[in-house]
Every structure is written in structure tokens, then in C-alpha cells.
Amino acid sequence: MRAQVLTHRSHGETLPAIGELIVAAERAGVTLVFDDDEAVKHDIKARPGVEFAPCGEEDICIVLGGDGTILRALQLHAGTQIPVFAVNFGAIGFLSTVERADMAEGFAAAFAGDYELLELPALTLELAGEQYPAFNDIAIHRKVGERVAEISYALDGEVAGSVRCDGLVLATPAGSTGYNLANGGPVMAWGVEGYVVSFIAPHTLNARALVVAPADPIYLTNDSAEPLDVVVDGRPVGELPSRHSMRARFELDRAKLAQRHGSSFYRRLRQKFGRLAS
Numbered sequence: 001m002r003a004q005v006l007t008h009r010s011h012g013e014t015l016p017a018i019g020e021l022i023v024a025a026e027r028a029g030v031t032l033v034f035d036d037d038e039a040v041k042h043d044i045k046a047r048p049g050v051e052f053a054p055c056g057e058e059d060i061c062i063v064l065g066g067d068g069t070i071l072r073a074l075q076l077h078a079g080t081q082i083p084v085f086a087v088n089f090g091a092i093g094f095l096s097t098v099e100r101a102d103m104a105e106g107f108a109a110a111f112a113g114d115y116e117l118l119e120l121p122a123l124t125l126e127l128a129g130e131q132y133p134a135f136n137d138i139a140i141h142r143k144v145g146e147r148v149a150e151i152s153y154a155l156d157g158e159v160a161g162s163v164r165c166d167g168l169v170l171a172t173p174a175g176s177t178g179y180n181l182a183n184g185g186p187v188m189a190w191g192v193e194g195y196v197v198s199f200i201a202p203h204t205l206n207a208r209a210l211v212v213a214p215a216d217p218i219y220l221t222n223d224s225a226e227p228l229d230v231v232v233d234g235r236p237v238g239e240l241p242s243r244h245s246m247r248a249r250f251e252l253d254r255a256k257l258a259q260r261h262g263s264s265f266y267r268r269l270r271q272k273f274g275r276l277a278s
Contacts, residue, residue: 001030001059001060002030002032002033002051002058003025003030003062003110003111004033004034004058004060004061004062004082005018005033005034005061005063005064006038006063006065006076007064008064008065008066008068008069008090010089011041015042017087017100018044020103020104020107021062021064021103021107024104024107024111025107026049028111028112030049030111031049032050033051033052033053033056034050034051034052034053035052035053035054035055036052055076055077057082058082059082060082060083060085060110060258061085062085062087063084063086063087063096064086064089065086066088066089066093067090067092067093067136068090069089070084070086070093070095070096071095071135071233071234073086074095074120074135074257075135075233075255078135078254083115083257084255084256084257086098086258087103087106088100094174094177094272097110097115097258097259097260097263098260109260110258114261115258115260116258116259116260116261116263117256117258117259118190118256118257118258118263119252119253119255120172120254120256120257121172121174121193121214121252121253122135122172122254123137123170123171123195123249123250124248124254125230125232125237125246125247125248126246126247126248126249132237133254133255134172134175134232134233135172135175135254135255136175136179137171137175137178137180137232137233138169138230138232139167139168139179139230140167140220140222140228140229140230140240140246141200141229142166142224142226142229143226143228143229147224147226148164148165148166149224149228150163150164150224151165151221151228152220152221152223153220154221155216156216160210163199163203163204164202164203164204165199165201165202165203165204165207166200167199167200167201167228168220169183169185169197169198169200170197170218170248171185171196172188172195172250173188173190173191173192173194174190176196177272180196180198183199183200184198184209185198186209188211189265191265193250193252194211194250195214196209196210196212197209197210197218198210212250214250215250216250217249218249219245219246219247220240220248221243221244221245222241222242222244222245223243224242225242227239227242230246
């Protein structure tokens, strides 16, 4: 068995966990695979059971990080059968499999295959001839210092609306608890098919979030005089020029997220956001 390892930028937090992970892998007879950046970050030396290689055809991806790192892993393995097993080293870690206090037990479960697989959908963005899978959200927003944006959107061949706002967010069910929730959009339970359209600081009283059917792609048109920034899962990917459009579509089963047996979306929702509110 081969396991790729990805960690977030604060290597001081994950360094002790790397040591525990190596011990757990040796015990289970698993080979850990680090790319060059990870090897340098944690000062890891090659040895039996520890290899250096770019992302390839590993059996599992172990993530030590928050939701941003988990999303990066999901994008790396989009369209494959490689599960992502994440230990939370972030502020919220809504997509994580276990908390860091339980990582020893989590490592053992990961290497034993003792987990369930959650098949995550994605929103695939088509922009300037490129395609980008988003497992959380796609956001378009005005540039800093520029005027309020004007964005129109069409669904199922019909223009559904045009809104003056600071931007617009398209969110998957997994991403509905992020930027979309901050915009006042609805939370969608994992397993719901479809996606949400919500607005960032709309300059109107009647701009309401909308849940879209999974088979309906969305076309977004920048009716502003200036280009808008486009961000996928928190990472800038380009601009939407003035008077240009882009398309996004919902796709099922684009990545696999490992979860401990008996994991509940509603328990997770209460624990993660209830903790922040206390």
C-alpha cells in the first residue's frame, strides 16, 4: 500500500504528526510518498518505507491540514478512485475525517481501510478554454477599488436575473457551509444533488439565494464595465472580462472523501459551528 502525504503551510504544527504518521505507516507496512516540497518542508530523508515522488497512483491520500489543504487534495485526485483521508489541522476542518487529538487512531484506520467513502460532486467551471473542478465553490467578484459589479445569470436557457452586487458564489452541498453560508445562503446536506447561487453584498432588496437542479448548467455574464476576478475553491484562476460569459455545470462523484464509520453531516454541522458560536 502506498499513501501520498499532503500538509498545510504551517509545518511547525504538522511536524510532530509527521513523526507519528511515519511510525504508524511502518507498523502497517505502508509506504509513504512525499513530493519534493513536502520533503523540504519537513526535512524528511528517503529511507525504506519513505519515498519522494510527485502525485501519482497511490492507494490513499493522507492530509494534515484544514479545508484549504483538503480541497487541494480533492482537486489533485479529481476523477480518480483515490480517497482523501484528512486530519484536521485547521480552524474548522469541515471536510476533515478526524481531529488531531484522534490522529493515531485515524492513521491506523486509514491504513487498515477502516472507513466509509463519501462521493463528492463538483462544479466544473469552463473559463477561457480551461476547465476547473470546484468541490466547495466558485466565486466571481469585483476588483478592489472598482465599481459595483453587474452580473446576469441564465439557467436552462432562460435569463434568471441580473444583480448589482460585489459578487456571486456558486456552491456545492459540501461548500454550502462556507462562503455561501456567510452570504446568507442555505446549507445543503451532503448527498443533496444540486448547487446554490448566492450573492455577495447585493445592492437590491430582492436578490435571493437560489438552489439549482443538478442537470441545469449556469451561464454567468459580466455586464460590468470592468473585468471580474474568478476564484475556485479559494484560489484565483483568472478574470471574466466585461461583456463575456462563463459556464459551470454540476457533476456527481468527482472525488472520494474518506469518513469514519457512522459519520453524520448533522452532527458535524452542530459540532463545528456550535463550537465556534460558544
